[in-house]
Amino acid sequence: MKTIVILGGGVGGIVTANELSNRLGGGHKIIVIEKNSEHTFAPSYLWLMNGARKKKQIIVPLKSLLKEDIEVVNAGVSEIVPAEQKVIAGEKEYRYDFLVIALGADxxxxxxxxxxxxxxxxxxxxxxxxxxxxxxxxxxxxxxxxxxxxxxxxxxxxxxxxxxxxxxxxxxxxxxxxxxxxxxxxxxxxxxxxxxxxxxxxxxxxxxxxxxxxxxxxxxxxxxxxxxxxxxxxxxxxxxxxxxxxHQAPSVIGKSGLANASGWIDVNPASLQTKYENVFAIGDVASIPLPGRWIPDKPMTLPKAGVFAHLQADVVAKNIAHKIGGEKADEKFCADGYCMLEAGEDLAGFAYGDFFGEPHPQVQLKQIGRKWHIGKVLFEKWWLSPFGFKKTLYKKLLQEGGRLIGIPVKL
Ligand SMILES: Cc1cc2nc3c(=O)[nH]c(=O)nc-3n(C[C@H](O)[C@H](O)[C@H](O)COP(=O)(O)OP(=O)(O)OC[C@H]3O[C@@H](n4cnc5c(N)ncnc54)[C@H](O)[C@@H]3O)c2cc1C
The missing domain is CATH 3.50.50.60 (FAD/NAD(P)-binding domain)
Structure with missing residues (x-):
């Protein structure tokens, strides 16, 4: 039996844990360590600001978003010790075979x-x-x-x-x-x-x-x-x-020996592996330079966005499951990202493209319209729904909508 410890129950942590649970199908231990017992959907802060949402509409218990076999530890992570394959949270020690760091940005x-x-x-x-x-x-x-x-x-x-x-x-x-x-x-x-x-x-x-x-x-x-x-x-x-x-990396990263000069964690851009073979960092806490891009004298890095935390979580979960199953861990992260850009009047633009594109990222804006706003609302409903009928329904709606307009929706 292997133990996979996931630090942070935000976008990256939730997706990693659920995908691992789907793939491993029991027999292994998946632990999510998160300081908050509730999860909030950050993209909806914009709608809280303009009065389109109330707080209670965008907060859900973290456990409702995770599959039942996932253990949730409600505690702050105070130490990460990769050389000893352990972390400390709430004064307890957790040993792991694989560690996924998804602590976001402070x-x-x-x-x-x-x-x-x-x-x-x-x-x-x-x-x-x-x-x-x-x-x-x-x-x-x-x-x-x-x-x-x-x-x-x-x-x-x-x-x-x-x-x-x-x-x-x-x-x-x-x-x-x-x-x-x-x-x-x-x-x-x-x-x-x-x-x-x-x-x-x-x-x-x-x-x-x-x-x-x-x-x-x-x-x-x-x-x-x-x-x-x-x-x-x-x-x-x-x-x-x-x-x-x-923004800065959570302070616990600074003490872990994993931080680069800017405080974030350098990873292999394809596998999200850190300098330790069984330790991965995903989402906002990871730093991935964009090929050939500088601003003005520093390398530009892949944007800190939920869409990338989600895609990276998927890659890491699949590769850990492959490794545990004795298969080749050959899933690779590619930075094809998207964003529904709210423009007011219930309209939005849709940006979509390759953020690793050269000589510069190739991301285009599709014509502003109501469908992208509806897409963002559906995404919010899907993300915040607990497992069961509603979640499946929103997923189907999003995937069908994506199919109709020729954009693959990976959830
Ligand atoms: C206003 C706003 C709008 C946004 N809109 C979009 C959008 O439209 N599209 C998009 O792709 N992205 C959007 N984002 C960005 C997106 O929310 C983040 O990029 C995404 O949440 C990153 O995922 P993550 O898993 O890396 O970090 P998070 O989701 O932030 O999760 C990190 C988790 O770690 C926990 N944590 C931190 N330190 C500790 C500790 N020491 N111990 C225990 N737990 C800890 C935190 O409580 C948190 O739950 C938006 C963000 C904001 C603020």
Missing amino acids: LAPEKIQGWDDSIQTYYTLEGAARLHEKLTNFPGGKVALVIASMPYKCPGAPHEGAMLIEDFFRAKGLQEKVEISLFTPEPQPLPVAGPELGNAVKGMLEKKGIHFHPSMNLNSVDTKSKQLLFNGKDTFGYDLLVVIPP
């Missing part, structure tokens, strides 16, 4: 000089709910949405946020009284997805009157005078500030 707003509670973010559940209240009571003025640093989760989410905020004020008849600006240190929107998508998203923002400011590195915020300082010289006054906070 937010570090305190790294912003001048950070205080008046600054908003929709990158957390509580933050999105709080921002909804702020937007509801906002009388008009300048809204600044700032990407504080890279990398950050979901390269589409800041642009979706800007468009949904615009849509929120338009619906209230306040569009003439609100000016929205999006600041990013990147030279274009979503450089990780290539120039074609970047230009298409720029066009979407322009159409909505959102001012896009590229190559703006945030130095500090003065919340008293409501001023932002960029690039050591450019200032910008705001009335409402929304930030995408700096």
Whole structure:
């Protein structure tokens, strides 16, 4: 009997555990160690922000998303010791034959000089709910949405946020009284997805009157005078500030001997294996350079996105099952990713393509329409449904929808 320990019960951890359980069919131990007993669906934070969802609609017990034979340990992981094939969580020791690290990325707003509670973010559940209240009571003025640093989760989410905020004020008849600006240190929107998508998203923002400011590195915020300082010289006054906070790897990675110079975990891009043969890292915590891409002087890395955590989890689970079964572990991760980009008015764009494409990622935006928004809603319903009839129904709907429009849906 083998023991597979999965650290983190988010997107990557859930998919790895269920896929392993499907493949191994009993006889082995699958343990998920997760500090939260509840799971929230992060893409829906945008809908919490604009009032389309209530908190309770996007939170479910973690156990309801996992197959029954999977053991869930509700504890924080405090130590990872790959040389001894063990981890410590909640003061207990867990030994493993295979380890999958899917601990995601932590937010570090305190790294912003001048950070205080008046600054908003929709990158957390509580933050999105709080921002909804702020937007509801906002009388008009300048809204600044700032990407504080890279990398950050979901390269589409800041642009979706800007468009949904615009849509929120338009619906209230306040569009003439609100000016929205999006600041990013990147030279274009979503450089990780290539120039074609970047230009298409720029066009979407322009159409909505959102001012896009590229190559703006945030130095500090003065919340008293409501001023932002960029690039050591450019200032910008705001009335409402929304930030995408700096991201960092969970602190336990730093002590594990697995972290690279930036704190994330380097992996083999095809197998997601770390420098230890039986230890894998997937999702946001892993760092995978994009071939030939630099920004501006650092290698660009594969975006931190649920779609990739999901695909990587699938590859790792299959390879572990192959190894246990004495077969060749030859599943490979390929970075064909997609994203439904919410644009407001219940419309969305659909970005799809090869993020490992050369000379640059080849991701295209399909024409904006209601079907992509419906696809995103169906995906949310499928993801949050417990096992059983409803889950199967949503999966069938998504797969049939994908078949009709010629896009394979892998769930
Ligand atoms: C607003 C927003 C919108 C997004 N929209 C999209 C989208 O449309 N499409 C898309 O593909 N992606 C989207 N994402 C990104 C997506 O949510 C993440 O990339 C994805 O969840 C990463 O999966 P993961 O398994 O690596 O990490 P997570 O899903 O974050 O899971 C990590 C888990 O580890 C747990 N954990 C951390 N440290 C410890 C510890 N020490 N001990 C125990 N447990 C621990 C955490 O509690 C968490 O449950 C969005 C994110 C945000 C914030």
